[in-house]
Amino acid sequence: MIAAKVLFLCAGATAYFALSFKMEYLELTRQYHEMVEQAYVARRNTLLGDVGLSSRDYLMAAFRPTLFRPLNFGFAGGKYLMSLRSKW
Amino acid sequence: MAQLAHYQQALLFGDEQLELYGSIRTSAELDELNFGNACKFITSELAVSQNFGDLTQKNCTAVGKGVLTNGLNGAVQLYLQLVGAVITLTDATQGVPSMAQLIASIATPDFVTLSELLFWWLPAGFSIETNIYFQEQINSLERFVALRCMMLAVFLSALALCVLFMFEPLVYEMDMHVKRVRALLVMIPAEVAMSTASLRKALVSAL
Numbered sequence: 001m002i003a004a005k006v007l008f009l010c011a012g013a014t015a016y017f018a019l020s021f022k023m024e025y026l027e028l029t030r031q032y033h034e035m036v037e038q039a040y041v042a043r044r045n046t047l048l049g050d051v052g053l054s055s056r057d058y059l060m061a062a063f064r065p066t067l068f069r070p071l072n073f074g075f076a077g078g079k080y081l082m083s084l085r086s087k088w
Numbered sequence: 089m090a091q092l093a094h095y096q097q098a099l100l101f102g103d104e105q106l107e108l109y110g111s112i113r114t115s116a117e118l119d120e121l122n123f124g125n126a127c128k129f130i131t132s133e134l135a136v137s138q139n140f141g142d143l144t145q146k147n148c149t150a151v152g153k154g155v156l157t158n159g160l161n162g163a164v165q166l167y168l169q170l171v172g173a174v175i176t177l178t179d180a181t182q183g184v185p186s187m188a189q190l191i192a193s194i195a196t197p198d199f200v201t202l203s204e205l206l207f208w209w210l211p212a213g214f215s216i217e218t219n220i221y222f223q224e225q226i227n228s229l230e231r232f233v234a235l236r237c238m239m240l241a242v243f244l245s246a247l248a249l250c251v252l253f254m255f256e257p258l259v260y261e262m263d264m265h266v267k268r269v270r271a272l273l274v275m276i277p278a279e280v281a282m283s284t285a286s287l288r289k290a291l292v293s294a295l
Contacts, residue, residue: 005254012250016243020236027232034225036107037099041221044095045214048167051089052206055171059178059190 089171096164117220121213123159129216130156135208138215143208144200151209152201160213163205170202 061067071079097103100122102110111118121129127148136143148156155163177193193199272281272291281287 002258005258009247009250009255012246013243016239020239023232023236023239027228030228031225033107033109034221034228037109037111038218038221038225040095040099040106040108041214041218044092044099045211045218047092047095048206048210048214051092051171052167052202055089055174055178059174059193063187063190 089168089175093168096161096168100161111221115220115224118217118224121159121217121220122161125158126156126160126163126213130209130212134215135212138211139207141207143204145204148209151204156209156213160210160217163210163213167202167205167210170198170205173198174202 070076094103095106098106098108098110100110100112102108102112111122113119130148132143132146132148135148136146145151152163152166155166174193181189269291272287276287281291
């Protein structure tokens with residue numbers, strides 16, 4: 001009888017912990033996907049502005065030749081390294 | 089531009105590579121905004137506040153021949169189509185159109201729609217959409233915390249009931265039993281207890 005009561009308590013506690021773990025796992029998985037979703041939402045919102053402004057810039061580029069357009073950092077660095085190499 | 093179109097599709101319909109489930113049929117509010125009448129959500133005040141420029145078309149239902157009444161996704165698709173047309177036009181002139189051509193293309197209704205969508209209506213729609221995504225996440229967390237608290241309360245109550253009605257009487261009974269046995273052992277000399285069959289049986293069974 002005592003063993004049955006103790007077992008009953010153990011079974012109840014185990015069920016509780018297992019259920020709460022499963023719920024937490026599902027919720028964390030869901031939150032993980034929602035965080036990814038929010039990151040892409042933010043990225044898409046930025047891209048909207050980028051696409052609009054770069055297409056307008058492209059359209060007007062011919063009339064603004066004096067506009068300063070710096071080279072991409074990696075490209076400029078690579079070019080500089082190549083120039084140094086040719087000197088050696 | 090292709091990336092923007094890809095993200096838009098992935099956010100709505102899901103994408104395994106980007107680990108997105110898609111918002112379609114998961115939120116009634118987002119579905120209504122994206123595929124229903126987006127003008128119910130986007131006010132002209134909100135649209136005006138997106139840019140310092142002067143918004144000429146303040147009637148949401150008239151923007152892009154009423155594209156927003158068919159949902160924000162429709163407006164995004166129209167925007168992508170118009171941007172594509174601008175890029176094609178620029179490519180066709182090798183990026184060097186005549187000034188007259190440029191002015192003519194800027195004055196077209198399509199370009200006006202493109203500007204309205206880019207500077208006012210789409211940012212306003214996206215700000216509402218982002219807010220809905222955020223609220224969905226917050227609501228989900230709140231529901232989870234409430235459920236978790238309720239489960240903990242039920243578990244602790246069940247534990248307390250078990251202790252009160254199951255284990256407390258058990259401990260009391262065991263305590264009484266031990267005391268009775270100890271009293272028996274103290275009061276009756278061991279020789280007498282062991283020589284009496286019934287006493288010996290009682291003692292052995294208690295142990």
